Amino acid sequence: MKTKVIFYHAGCSVCVTAEQNVAAALDPARFDVEHVHLGQAKNRVAEAEKAGVKSVPALVLGGTAYHINYGAGIEVLR
Amino acid sequence: MKTKVIFYHAGCSVCVTAEQNVAAALDPARFDVEHVHLGQAKNRVAEAEKAGVKSVPALVLGGTAYHINYGAGIEVLR
Numbered sequence: 001m002k003t004k005v006i007f008y009h010a011g012c013s014v015c016v017t018a019e020q021n022v023a024a025a026l027d028p029a030r031f032d033v034e035h036v037h038l039g040q041a042k043n044r045v046a047e048a049e050k051a052g053v054k055s056v057p058a059l060v061l062g063g064t065a066y067h068i069n070y071g072a073g074i075e076v077l078r
Numbered sequence: 079m080k081t082k083v084i085f086y087h088a089g090c091s092v093c094v095t096a097e098q099n100v101a102a103a104l105d106p107a108r109f110d111v112e113h114v115h116l117g118q119a120k121n122r123v124a125e126a127e128k129a130g131v132k133s134v135p136a137l138v139l140g141g142t143a144y145h146i147n148y149g150a151g152i153e154v155l156r
Contacts, residue, residue, distance in 0.1 A: 005103075018144060021140055021142065021144070022100075022137065022139065025083075025105060025108065025109060025139065026103050027103060027105040027106065027107075028105065029105075059100065061103065062099055065147075066096060066099065066100050066146050066147055067146070067147050068144050068145070069144055069145050
């Protein structure tokens with residue numbers, strides 16, 4: 001069974017670069033990556049915050065948030 | 079031919095978590111990951127800075143530095 005990973009982003013340029021280079025580099029044999037655009041799916045912001053996401057882009061993997069560079073703070077996406 | 083990725087770290091707890099979860103999640107079919115401990119390999123700090131690394135842990139992939147959370151600023155490793 002694959003491990004679920006969520007890539008949270010907001011469509012910003014830092015986000016797109018991270019998505020195309022880091023999220024896309026994860027091993028597809030071991031991980032299923034869901035891409036969530038928090039600017040469009042505002043109903044998922046609370047879930048991201050609960051997982052520890054403080055800024056986007058971020059990956060949530062194994063219950064931990066990994067912020068990749070800095071595109072925008074999550075507070076502007078609420 | 080695989081793409082070379084360098085994971086720069088300093089053995090800190092944030093670094094170890096990122097190493098075991100993000101660096102280890104990259105697709106081994108497409109990427110060769112080199113792990114560089116900048117606390118031990120101080121002669122590689124300049125190279126990391128040239129690649130845009132400002133803090134560790136960080137991945138350098140395709141010429142771009144991706145900082146993963148924040149363990150330590152690179153200036154303390156010089």
